[in-house]
Amino acid sequence: MKSTDNNMQTISPGNTTNLRRLGWSSFFQDQFTIEDTTSCFARVVGMRRNFFLVSQGEEESIVTVCGSLLKDPEMCYPAVGDWVILRDSSIVAVLVRQNALVRKEAGTKKRKHHEIPGHEQVIATNLDKALIVCGLDRDFNLRRIERYLTLVYNCGVKPEIILTKADLHQDPGVYADEVEAIAFGAKVHLVSAQDDVAINRLRTDLASGVTAALIGSSGAGKSTLINRIYGENIQTTGAVSENLGKGKHTTTNRDLIVLPTGGMLIDNPGIREVALAAGDANSVSAFPDIEEMARSCKYLDCTHAHEPGCQVLKAVSKGELSDDRLKSYQKIRDELRYISDREVKSAARVERERWKGVAQKIKTINKKKYHR
Ligand SMILES: Nc1nc2c(ncn2[C@@H]2O[C@H](COP(=O)(O)OP(=O)(O)OP(=O)(O)O)[C@@H](O)[C@H]2O)c(=O)[nH]1
Ligand SMILES: [Mg+2]
Ligand SMILES: [Zn+2]
Structure with a gap:
């Protein structure tokens, strides 16, 4: 199922007043139009081992995930808060998320x-x-x-x-x-x-x-x-x-x-360890104070660890910034860098593996030629 304009699936919107109470907006409405009477929109309000709880604004119902959704690379696995399309008590599509x-x-x-x-x-x-x-x-x-x-x-x-x-x-x-x-x-x-x-x-x-x-x-x-x-x-x-x-x-x-x-x-269940995921490049920083100071550091790539002319270290020595906050910033910065590096590297590895496979095939073909 596609959500593109030229291939619009039409499904009856159901009671939008009820859906609106659950946060339904034009952002979701514009993605799909439902016309058949067997399908409807719903929001995922709970997740259990093998099933989901969904709501259309009034009663909650228990549903499963349609097998074909799991195989569709364009679809993601539903999570609490998602808007989905239901058909015969199963989730057949997950609408694009706002966040x-x-x-x-x-x-x-x-x-x-x-x-x-x-x-x-x-x-x-x-x-x-x-x-x-x-x-x-x-x-x-x-x-x-x-x-x-x-x-x-x-x-x-x-x-x-x-x-x-x-x-x-x-x-x-x-x-x-x-x-x-x-x-x-x-x-x-x-x-x-x-x-x-x-x-x-x-x-x-x-x-x-x-x-x-x-x-x-x-x-x-x-x-x-x-x-x-x-x-x-x-x-x-x-x-x-x-x-x-x-x-x-x-x-x-x-x-x-x-x-x-x-x-x-x-x-939500309590979080044991706040492990960060790779961020959105345009996201807001939680450390605008340090980033502002860093703009006046002598070196563009200043790590604020030992460099001369570092305005961040200067603020620490003047007592304007706590050393703990700087350490926290450096740790988070290094972690995010590591995560994004690893992501780039893993993409490179996938590419390398692919070429290994291709090279292997070429080798076998050449070998056959040689032995002939
Ligand atoms: N003194 C005091 N105790 C509180 C307050 N709020 C919660 N507690 C107590 O803190 C304990 C944990 O509260 P929960 O609401 O279960 O904590 P939770 O964040 O939901 O924990 P998880 O479900 O394990 O993630 C309970 O014993 C509460 O009674 C409060 O405002 N004052
Ligand atoms: Mg709790
Ligand atoms: Zn610096």
Whole structure:
């Protein structure tokens, strides 16, 4: 199935008012037209081992993926947040995504073909924003927040930061100030599950049709926030271990939750390691301060490690930039460079392998000639 203008598949749009509540827009509408009565548009709201939960705005239904979709190189495997075309309880097409929050798959557990270790894992798609949730307990870590910001910006998604568990401190504003200083324009919310005013503010920010995904460590308090914003305990929450200060991976599935007030929140399992995926070349940097200083460095290719005339190092020595933030920047920069290098190299390797095959064939042909 193609989505090009000259080969338009026509399918009845269904109830667009209901779809709109789920975030349906002309961006998706313009991709396909459905005319047959057996097909319809739906949004993926949940993912389980062998099936998907989809919604058309009212009831949810359980569907599978059509075998031919898996073989179509132009189609991607559905993820939570995707708009799809359904036919006979199976997903036959995935609409082009507005954006996708993607990270490298960490760990070595054997997974299904779409989640191979070291490969990219789609957290959620078609987002209006990503809410980076950080608990003001042992979870609090500026360097990790910088990594999350890089991940979100790299995916072309708008980040906001939620600092939760503010009730654990006398003066939580200090943490908010520290985060504001590295957030550069990304909104910072200071909340706690008990704070009705703060929860209400988050709720009002999620207008009807708006989709936001919550990401953060296990135990950060993502599901607790969803329950509070929703107004009912719909997601299971779990305690944080006293010795390790970490959560126990209570949430294991990705789910899109439609709030009674209209907005949508995607709950995700806690992320163990913020492994970055190769970014979009036009993405916004999470380090605009350092990049601005670097423009005045003496050398264009300054690494800000030892070079004379380095304005970044000068800022560190003057106390205008923290050494930790510079180290965090350098680490992320090197990682992203490594990822993109590896991608270029693997493309080169594929090409080399192809030529090896061709060369082998030529050799055998020549050999035959020689022996004749
Ligand atoms: N003191 C305090 N504790 C909170 C707050 N929010 C959440 N918690 C506690 O933190 C623990 C973890 O909360 P969850 O909401 O399950 O965390 P999560 O981010 O969903 O964790 P995973 O599902 O494992 O990724 C629970 O024991 C919550 O009661 C808060 O605002 N203040
Ligand atoms: Mg959870
Ligand atoms: Zn420099």
